[in-house]
Each structure stands twice: as structure tokens, then as C-alpha cells.
Amino acid sequence: MLQENEDVRWLKSWKVTSTGPTDPVFHVVVLPDVCCGASDQAEGFFGFCKSTKTAGELEKARIHFINPPGQSSDGQTLPDNYWPTYDECVQELSEIVSSEASKPCLGIGTGMGADLLRRVSEVRPSLFRAFLFVAPAFSAPGVFGKAVSTFAAYYVYYFGFNGHAIDLVLNRWFSSEIIDRNLDLRERFVSYVEKLRPQDAARMIYAYGNRTELPSKKISSQRIRGLVMCGRDSEFHGQALDAYQVFQAGQASIMEPFTTGSLVLDEQPEEVIKSVELFVRSCFNFT
Numbered sequence: 001m002l003q004e005n006e007d008v009r010w011l012k013s014w015k016v017t018s019t020g021p022t023d024p025v026f027h028v029v030v031l032p033d034v035c036c037g038a039s040d041q042a043e044g045f046f047g048f049c050k051s052t053k054t055a056g057e058l059e060k061a062r063i064h065f066i067n068p069p070g071q072s073s074d075g076q077t078l079p080d081n082y083w084p085t086y087d088e089c090v091q092e093l094s095e096i097v098s099s100e101a102s103k104p105c106l107g108i109g110t111g112m113g114a115d116l117l118r119r120v121s122e123v124r125p126s127l128f129r130a131f132l133f134v135a136p137a138f139s140a141p142g143v144f145g146k147a148v149s150t151f152a153a154y155y156v157y158y159f160g161f162n163g164h165a166i167d168l169v170l171n172r173w174f175s176s177e178i179i180d181r182n183l184d185l186r187e188r189f190v191s192y193v194e195k196l197r198p199q200d201a202a203r204m205i206y207a208y209g210n211r212t213e214l215p216s217k218k219i220s221s222q223r224i225r226g227l228v229m230c231g232r233d234s235e236f237h238g239q240a241l242d243a244y245q246v247f248q249a250g251q252a253s254i255m256e257p258f259t260t261g262s263l264v265l266d267e268q269p270e271e272v273i274k275s276v277e278l279f280v281r282s283c284f285n286f287t
Contacts, residue, residue: 011096013078015067018100025060026129026284027105029097031113033135033262034205035161035169037072038065040192041110044185045265054277057284064100066093068116070200083203086211090116094123104129106283110263111135111172111236112208118246119214125221130283132276133228135173135236135262136243140213149209157202161193169193175233175261185266219246226252227279229272231260253279 006019017039032041042065049055069084093116097105107117107128114136121128141149156165170179170189179186219226226247230240237256244254255275260267265276 011099012092013069013082013084014092014096015072015074016096016100017065017067018062019065020058020062021060022062024062024103026103027101028058028061028063029101029105029107029117030063030065031093031107031109031116032067032071033111033113033173034071034208035196035201036189036192037195038067038113040195041263042108042265044188045269048269048273052273052277054273054280057277057280061106064097066096068093068112068204070202070204071196073195073197077197078200078203084207086207089204089207090119090123093117094120094127097127098124101127106130106132106280108132109134109136111137112204114138114243115208115211118219118243121219121221121224122214122216125219125224128221128224130225130279131227132279133226133240133243134265135230135234135240136228137236137239138214138243138246139239140211141209146210150206153202153206153209156198156205160198161196161201166190166193172235173261173263174267175231175259177233177259178261178267217246218248222248222251224248224251225279225283227275228252228254229257229264230254230262231257231264231267233258233260234262236262 008017030038030042032038049058068089070078097120105128109117114133115138117131118138228240228244230237244252255272257264257268257271264272
């Protein structure tokens with residue numbers, strides 16, 4: 001990953017790691033899914049980008065890796081009585097992005113991170129020029145889904161990330177074929193999950209699992225462009241198709257690789273890198 005002018009700060013209970021030129025052409029905001037830090041989840045993809053033409057475009061950007069409360073291993077433990085609500089997270093994130101990104105930016109969100117960015121765009125639509133959503137899940141859970149999320153949150157809170165809990169997280173991210181074949185990838189992501197404090201991560205699982213539905217299915221801004229990526233083997237493939245529809249007509253594209261799970265950027269970076277490069281170029285008028 002790019003290390004130029006790296007700056008790590010804590011804003012409220014969020015960890016923000018910024019890297020790249022201090023006077024950038026554009027900004028990139030990266031948010032992770034539950035149970036993983038932003039820089040961890042994006043490490044493989046940005047490391048891959050360094051060996052491609054896309055590195056030239058990213059060198060013009062200041063990249064902000066933003067960890068929601070409880071999603072970083074090296075911060076202070078959250079107070080015992082602090083269980084952030086999802087609406088609180090959206091409001092705080094909108095304030096953080098406003099303070100960090102002085103120009104319209106590209107938002108890259110995976111799973112929960114995609115949903116947070118989509119909600120921030122309704123609070124402050126002028127912040128973003130484009131979104132790259134990986135395995136987005138925008139629909140709020142129903143009664144059964146909320147019950148399952150609540151059980152999962154309390155299970156992790158009291159029992160930690162044992163083998164069963166880690167398997168559930170990995171199955172959320174990857175196809176079974178990748179998990180069985182690519183042991184290095186499995187071990188890398190297991191290490192990311194194990195770095196988190198279970199009691200802190202559980203609170204974000206609870207907040208995300210009990211979010212409410214947005215009143216509008218469409219992104220209100222007419223100018224925000226989108227690229228949605230999700231493998232056909234992901235449990236979120238159906239929701240990714242719905243996420244493609246939230247953009248205004250003609251403003252988005254979708255990639256659905258076969259034999260791939262949720263984390264397309266990590267499973268098949270060589271297959272999607274050209275699409276990402278063309279998307280960034282078109283959004284920011286690079287020639």
C-alpha cells in the first residue's frame with residue numbers, strides 16, 4: 001500500500017489512516033465490512049494495484065482508511081456502556097468524511113462499509129463523485145434477520161471469535177472453493193478477525209444488524225456514479241443486484257464474476273483491475 005505522508009488519527013471512536021499526497025487530485029474513502037479493519041481488508045487489492053497502471057491514478061489520490069467503532073485492534077476499548085447506534089455511526093462518518101476530503105471523492109465500501117457510505121450520501125450528497133461497492137447489502141434485516149444478528153453479536157461478545165464464529169465470517173466473504181484452495185488468503189483474513197477485540201466488534205455487528213430501512217431506494221444525487229462488484233457465489237449476490245438499482249439510470253455498472261464470493265477485489269484482482277481503472281478514469285476525467 002502507498003505509505004506517503006501517512007497520518008493516523010482518532011476521531012471520536014473512529015480510526016482514520018490517511019496516506020498519499022497532501023494536495024491530491026482526488027480523495028478515496030475506504031470502509032470495511034464487519035469484523036475487519038479498513039486497511040486490512042483493502043491490503044491485498046491496493047498491494048496488487050501497485051504493480052499495475054492503476055497505481056499511477058492512485059498516486060494522485062489521498063486515501064483514507066476509516067474504521068468504524070470496534071473495527072480496529074489498536075485503539076482504546078470502547079466504554080462498557082457504549083453501544084453505538086447505526087444512525088449515530090452514519091452521522092459521525094458524514095462529519096469525518098467532510099473534514100477529511102476537501103474535494104469530491106471516490107467511496108470504496110465492502111458489505112457494511114458500502115451501506116454506511118450509501119447512507120452518508122443521503123446526508124451529504126456533495127461529498128461523493130462515485131462509489132465502488134463490493135458485495136453491498138442495503139436492505140435492512142427483517143424480524144428474523146435482526147434476531148440472528150442480535151444473537152451473533154452477543155455470542156461474539158461473550159464467547160469471542162472461536163472457530164465457529166470465524167467460519168461464519170469467512171463464509172460471508174469468500175466462496176467455499178476459494179477457502180479450500182487458497183489457504184494463504186484464509187490465514188490472512190483469519191488473522192485480521194483475530195486481531196479485533198470481540199467485545200468491541202460485537203457492538204458494530206449489533207448496530208449493523210439492527211439498522212432501519214432507508215425511506216428511498218434510490219440515491220437522490222443525479223451525478224453520483226457507481227460500480228458494483230459481487231461474485232455469483234456470494235450470499236449477497238441478490239442484494240448486489242438490488243444495489244445496482246439504487247443509482248440513477250445510466251450511472252452505474254455491475255460485475256458478477258463466476259465462482260467468486262463477496263470479496264471480489266481479493267479473490268480475483270487480476271480479473272477486475274481493468275474495470276476499476278476505467279471506472280476511476282471516467283469518474284475523474286483522466287486521459
